[in-house]
Amino acid sequence: MEKDMEYYIQVSGRIMKDNLDKRKSLTKKICDWYLDQDKEDICLIASGSSLNAAYAARPFLLKYSKFDISVLSTVEYLDVYREREKNRFTILISQSGCSTNIIEIMRGLNKEHQPFVLLTGNENGSASRYTDHLVEYGVGNETIDYVTLGYSTLIEFLMLMILEIGFQKREISDQEYETAVSQIRNACEMQELCLMQAKELVQKRYQDLLCMGKAILVGDGANLATVREGALKFQETLKVPTVYYESEEFIHGPDMQLTPDYSVFFIDCGKTSDRLYDIYKATLLITEHCYMITDQVHDKRDGQIWIPCRLPAEITPLYTAALFQYIAAHVTKEKNNFTCHPLFSRMEQAVSPKTEDYDRIMKEKLERSRREENG
Numbered sequence: 001m002e003k004d005m006e007y008y009i010q011v012s013g014r015i016m017k018d019n020l021d022k023r024k025s026l027t028k029k030i031c032d033w034y035l036d037q038d039k040e041d042i043c044l045i046a047s048g049s050s051l052n053a054a055y056a057a058r059p060f061l062l063k064y065s066k067f068d069i070s071v072l073s074t075v076e077y078l079d080v081y082r083e084r085e086k087n088r089f090t091i092l093i094s095q096s097g098c099s100t101n102i103i104e105i106m107r108g109l110n111k112e113h114q115p116f117v118l119l120t121g122n123e124n125g126s127a128s129r130y131t132d133h134l135v136e137y138g139v140g141n142e143t144i145d146y147v148t149l150g151y152s153t154l155i156e157f158l159m160l161m162i163l164e165i166g167f168q169k170r171e172i173s174d175q176e177y178e179t180a181v182s183q184i185r186n187a188c189e190m191q192e193l194c195l196m197q198a199k200e201l202v203q204k205r206y207q208d209l210l211c212m213g214k215a216i217l218v219g220d221g222a223n224l225a226t227v228r229e230g231a232l233k234f235q236e237t238l239k240v241p242t243v244y245y246e247s248e249e250f251i252h253g254p255d256m257q258l259t260p261d262y263s264v265f266f267i268d269c270g271k272t273s274d275r276l277y278d279i280y281k282a283t284l285l286i287t288e289h290c291y292m293i294t295d296q297v298h299d300k301r302d303g304q305i306w307i308p309c310r311l312p313a314e315i316t317p318l319y320t321a322a323l324f325q326y327i328a329a330h331v332t333k334e335k336n337n338f339t340c341h342p343l344f345s346r347m348e349q350a351v352s353p354k355t356e357d358y359d360r361i362m363k364e365k366l367e368r369s370r371r372e373e374n375g
C-alpha cells in the first residue's frame with residue numbers, strides 16, 4: 001500500500017497497540033526527567049494537530065494526575081501566559097520539529113536558562129538543534145504533512161506518560177492503572193472499527209461527501225478537540241470551510257445559518273445523556289447531510305457509525321478522529337483536490353509556519369521510508 005494519508009490512518013490502531021505494549025520504555029525518558037526535578041504542574045505548548053492532540057488528551061491527563069496541566073498555543077504562551085507558566089514542567093510539542101513558533105519559544109527558554117522537553121515525531125527536525133532533552137513519541141516516520149498517525153499516537157503518548165508518572169509516584173493504584181490500560185487497548189480496537197465503518201459510510205454517501213461545500217462539526221469535552229482537528233483536516237485537504245462547536249454552543253446561534261446544503265457531523269461518544277442525540281435529530285429537520293459517531297443504541301439511521309463499546313469520554317478521542325481523517329484523506333484523493341489555489345504559494349512564501357529546510361527534511365523522511373521498505 002502506498003504510504004499516503006490513508007495508509008497512516010489504516011496503521012494507526014496497530015501502532016497505538018504496539019506503543020501501549022511498550023509504554024514503559026516509550027515514556028521512560030520523559031518520566032525520568034519529570035520525576036528528577038521539583039516542578040509538579042505541566043505546561044504543554046504546541047500548534048496545529050499537535051495542539052489539538054494535547055487538548056484531546058487533557059481531560060484524561062487531569063483525571064489521572066494530582067497536579068495541574070495547561071495546554072497552550074504558541075501564541076498564547078508568547079503573548080499572554082509566559083510569566084505565569086514559568087514554574088511548570090514545560091513540554092514543547094512539534095511532530096515535524098520544524099515549526100518556527102516552537103523554535104522561537106525554544107530559543108527564548110534557552111536564553112533564560114529555563115529547562116524544557118521537546119516532544120517530536122522527527123529527531124532530525126530543525127528544532128532538535130536547540131535541545132538535548134528530546135523525546136520521539138512513537139509515531140515513527142510519518143512522511144505526509146497532513147498528519148493523522150501522529151495525531152493519534154501523540155494523544156496516546158500523553159495519556160501513557162501521565163499514567164506512568166502517577167503509577168511511579170504511587171498516586172494511581174494498580175487497579176486504576178490496569179483499568180486505564182485496558183480501556184486504551186479497547187479504544188485502539190475501536191479506532192480500527194471506526195475506520196472500517198467510515199469506509200462503508202463514505203461508500204454509501206459518496207456523492208453527498210463529494211459535494212460537501214460547508215461543514216459544521218459538533219463534539220463535547222475531549223471530543224471538542226476531535227472536531228477542532230477534524231475542521232483543520234477538512235480545511236487543509238478538502239478545502240471546505242468548516243467550523244466546530246460544542247453541542248450546546250451549536251444551538252446557541254451557529255445553527256441559525258443552517259440550510260439543506262450544510263453537512264453536520266456529531267460525536268456522541270462517552271455521553272451520559274441523550275441531549276446531543278436530540279440536537280442531531282433536530283438538525284436533520286433542516287439538512288439530511290447529517291453524520292454521527294455514537295456509542296449508544298439510538299435509531300441506527302443512515303449516516304451513523306455505531307461503536308459497540310462504551311468507554312469513558314476522556315478515552316474516546318483515541319478513535320473518534322478516524323472518521324474525519326478518513327473523509328479528508330479519501331474524498332480529497334477522489335476529488336484530486338490536494339493542490340491549493342495558485343495564489344496560496346505567494347502567501348506561503350510571504351509567511352510560513354515551517355522552517356526553510358522543511359521541504360528538504362520531508363524529502364529525507366520520504367527517502368528514509370523508501371530505504372526501510374527496500375530492506
Ligand SMILES: N[C@@H]1[C@@H](O)[C@H](O)[C@@H](COP(=O)(O)O)O[C@@H]1O
Pocket residue numbers: 047048049050093094095096097098099102145146147236353
Ligand atoms: N499541515 C500540517 C498540519 O496538519 C499539522 O497540524 C502541523 C503540525 O505542526 P507540528 O509539526 O509543529 O506539530 O503541521 C503542518 O502545518
